[in-house]
Amino acid sequence: MLEAINLTRHFGSRTVLEDVSFSVPANGMTGFVGANGAGKTTTMRIIMGVLKSHSGSVSFNDTAITAAHRARFGYMPEERGLYPKQQVLDQLNYLGQLHGMSRTDARTEAIGLLDRFGIADRAKDKLESLSLGNQQRVQVAASLMHHPVALILDEPFSGLDPLAVDSMSSLLAERAATGVPILFSSHQLDLIDQLCDNLVVLSEGRIVAAGSAEELRARAHSRHVVVTPPDAGWLREQPGVSVLDVAGPKALVEFADDATGQRVLRAAIDRGAVTEFAPLRPSLAEIYREVIR
Template identity: 45%
Template sequence: MNDPLIIDGLHKRYGDLIALQDMTFQVAPGELFGFVGSNGAGKSTTMRIILGVLAADAGRVTLGDRPIDLRTRREIGYMPEERGLYPKMKVGDQLVFLAKLHGLSTSAAEDSMRHWTARLGIDQRVGDDVADLSLGNQQRVQLAAALIHDPRVLVLDEPFSGLDPVAVDVMSDVLKEKAAEGIPVIFSSHQLDLVQRLCDRVGIVSRGQMRALGRVDDLRARDGVTLEVAGPDVTTRWADGLPGVLGADYDIERRTAALRIDPDQVDDQTILATALRAGPVHRFARSTPSLTELFREVVA
């Protein structure tokens, strides 16, 4: 069983700039964790501290109860946001070289290189210089470099950047497969619809602090669920005072009522029966805010 990745109370300051303040969360084995925030929010700083590229002013990072040292660092697959590849080196040679740096034998490194280049659809480019590849294919090589040594943790900074939809699907499948193997996977992305679709949990970071943390569905529903009812005469304000209705926004022109409800306290059938007494119902549907809408609210 793999260990959880634990980030505990990280602080980082650059002069007067506070880059991180009490950054605390963990990524469980087998979990896909989305780490999202605006540019400069502290995501890359956190990831670099996880890898030991940067030192925190306070706090710690552990794999289970083991601190991150040279040995544990070799168990992490890291994909930086900036290209970390040698542009004038052949794709295959580069991946074999990186695998050997992580302790693989030459034959094991070559086997791993062939496996991951085929899995990521770049097996026809192993003899090309990285500089001759498209940005999307360079990104695939970058992911292969993070996976080449069979890591026990994946830390990926903007892995979907520059990918076309087919490559996004390939990348998504690989991350889900690694999580299914019991590996903790953390990745940052500005593609929040993708994070919402892929991730078990998400952390929203702003100004170096964790502003929201939890399961995606729980965070989306934390301020209530919206129930839209169209048709009944809204001038009667028919939903006011109903149990579990936290608020109602009536649109007279469209004859709709957007009800903010507590899903654990509300009775849909009571609401529907009340609405029908005010007129025919043409639409009756629940919705929750998207992760993008939640992100805007939290960051604002």
């Protein structure tokens, strides 16, 4: 497990991170979300040792993180860090060897990853000749070359087409299943909801929500869909009920507590037919929007 503990960072008089703590468990993916300038990239740079925190620490498997740990991490910065005028395969080979791989193993791994991303036919091309989406694929391949023990990915899905997103999602899920903790940032909330077992939400340098998907859903407002023909408007008059939307027989409501929900259900049955009375499971995207308001 990767853990950030009370990280604080200033740039001059401006505090960009304040007492930031969260964990990235093994065997799953953790989504790191927040508006531009929330502090996500700064946090990732501190984890990787690119920046120093002014207070706080980072640990890996309950041990203070070291340069040796970080050498075994896979890191993809938001600003692509590869060489535009070098051939794709050559630089992946080079990066693999920097991580201690043999030339043969590095070449085999690079070709395998490029094939997974559907760009093996561009292996001999210069990076700058590729589209931005294909450059992104190469950048992610570079972070995976040495079979890292943890992955820190800053906007890995940016600029990718749907097929590339599917390929990358599948590959990351495979790595997570082997016990690799994966932290990635993204503004694509649908992907966060689809892929992530855990969520960390940062706003103006502070954590406003963190935990597993189920933990966060349990803390969210409990909403129900109620369908009571012919008209659900009567729910507006019920104590303890917040009616968010009504369209004919269908209403979206929040109950003050479970007892209120049971009382309303009995009242609906007494009035006639009840064709639907169901909790509405919030998406992680909806949870994100709620906590940053």
